């Protein structure tokens with residue numbers, strides 16, 4: 001994270017953005033459970049991290065123990081849900097059978113969402129304190145989508161591509177190495193261009209962090225969110241040459257993926273007066289756009305939505321601008337909750353490599369990158 005922050009600050013410097021309080025950085029610390037390495041060998045085949053398996057981000061460290069496997073039976077479970085007695089009977093059998101064993105969940109998809117949730121959460125119901133040396137192996141038909149955790153729990157859980165499940169499953173080897181850090185250092189990167197009207201601000205944001213790496217396997221985060229940072233930098237370059245009406249503040253946030261921590265820290269410790277922000281534009285996932293864009297909060301701030309659509313239809317820029325209500329799913333949210341009018345803009349289309357190791361530069365089509373620059377430059381100018 002430090003290298004990316006320095007790179008962005010260097011770009012801010014080259015573009016000629018002003019510092020706030022004589023620094024581009026706003027430092028803070030955060031708790032994070034770091035997955036340093038993980039390995040898994042099934043039926044004598046070494047599986048690849050990020051492709052064949054990932055681990056749950058709140059996992060604790062574990063190394064191989066030759067436990068017997070307990071294979072959870074989803075159909076038995078589903079049948080048991082039909083009567084209270086059957087369920088009590090199932091839970092009793094299940095509690096006895098799983099003790100001191102590695103638990104295997106076969107790939108399964110229930111018709112009902114709440115059952116899928118229950119199935120996924122099952123490992124956390126077992127008494128982990130009695131089962132320190134066992135791991136949970138969750139085989140899934142779903143795409144492997146990684147994330148981060150701010151806590152470490154007392155379970156160690158693998159998510160594995162369902163095609164590796166078989167009835168004669170043999171788990172040959174596994175390990176997870178984690179390190180919990182309470183005060184992991186992170187920093188937001190902030191720069192400014194003074195406008196002719198210094199009393200009001202427009203804030204442009206994009207998070208620069210992603211999911212880091214596990215062992216040698218790296219999650220590049222090209223679409224999420226190097227593309228948004230590139231978008232922010234291009235706007236900064238444009239406005240350095242074409243001075244804006246309102247002052248512009250550019251913020252590249254850290255620690256979005258761990259739970260909007262950089263933006264939350266900023267609104268708790270603001271370097272600008274939040275009440276002076278006329279509008280905030282947060283760009284996150286700007287790598288595609290062939291199917292248009294979608295905007296969180298556009299059904300709340302409708303006047304701005306009309307303006308965007310006017311510009312778009314006049315200049316014929318993107319296919320569509322889709323409306324969406326509020327959602328606390330990116331860095332606009334902590335500002336919105338403090339009463340700052342804000343949009344979160346993301347592109348539609350692209351290859352769909354969300355939070356996986358294939359989100360690489362070469363998979364970005366940047367289909368509407370320039371048109372989107374035109375759209376938002378015009379939007380900011382007419383604001």
Ligand SMILES: [Zn+2]
Nearest residue numbers: 224225284285
């Ligand atoms: Zn993102």
